[in-house]
C-alpha cells in the first residue's frame with residue numbers, strides 16, 4: 001500500500017453491485033447475441049458450437065475451432081504449416097499486419113490445410129480463418145489450397161473446403177494475390193478431371209476473390225444460415241449504385257434462392273451432410 005491509497009475516496013454507501021452493473025455484460029463470461037440481442041453464457045455458447053441456443057445465430061469460428069468440430073478427433077495431419085508470406089511489393093505495414101495476425105491466431109497465414117477423416121471418410125481439408133487478415137487470399141493461401149488439391153489427386157481423396165474469407169484477394173500482394181484466383185480455379189478443374197468430389201462449406205463471411213474462385217467451384221456448395229456471401233460487399237454496392245439494397249441481400253438464404261448455394265445447413269448438421277455426400281460419391 002502506498003501513501004496515495006490512504007486518500008482514495010470511499011463510496012458513501014455500500015454497493016450491492018446491482019445498481020447499474022446488472023445491465024452490463026461482463027467481459028469473457030457472457031456474449032450478447034447480434035441476432036436476438038439476448039445475453040448468453042459463453043460456456044453455453046461453446047457447448048452449442050457457437051450457435052445461439054435461442055435464435056440459432058451462427059457466430060464465427062476460428063479455423064482451429066472449425067477443424068475441431070468437423071474432423072474425427074486425432075485424425076488431422078497438417079500440410080505446409082510453416083509456409084508464410086513475404087512482402088513482395090514492399091507494401092507499407094504489411095509485415096506488421098502479418099505479425100499481428102500471426103500472434104492473434106497462432107497461424108502463419110489465413111488457411112489451414114491437411115488430411116483428416118470426417119465421419120470416417122478420409123479427406124483433404126482446407127479451412128480459412130477470418131481472424132487472419134479477414135481470411136484474405138495472398139500467395140500463401142493460394143499455394144496451400146493448390147498443394148492440398150494436388151495431394152488429393154495424388155492420393156485419390158475428396159476435398160473439403162470450409163471458407164470464412166471476408167477479405168477476398170489480399171490487396172497487399174496486388175496482382176500476385178489476384179493470380180491465386182486463376183491458380184486455385186485451375187487446381188479445382190484438375191480435381192474435377194480426376195473425378196474426385198469437391199465439397200465447399202461457405203460460412204460468414206465469404207466474399208471477394210475467394211468467393212469468386214475456389215469457394216464457388218465445389219460440386220456441392222453448402223452454406224451456414226445467415227452467412228454473408230458475395231463479391232463486393234453490400235456497403236460498396238450501395239455507395240456505387242446509390243440505391244438501398246433489399247433486406248437480406250447476399251445472405252446465404254438470398255444466395256440459395258438465386259442458385260449460388262445448393263443447400264443451407266445448420267452447423268450441427270454439417271458433418272452428417274458431408275457424410276451423406278461422401279457416401280453418395282465414394283461408396
Ligand SMILES: [Zn+2]
Pocket residue numbers: 033034035036037038052053054055056057
Ligand atoms: Zn440469438
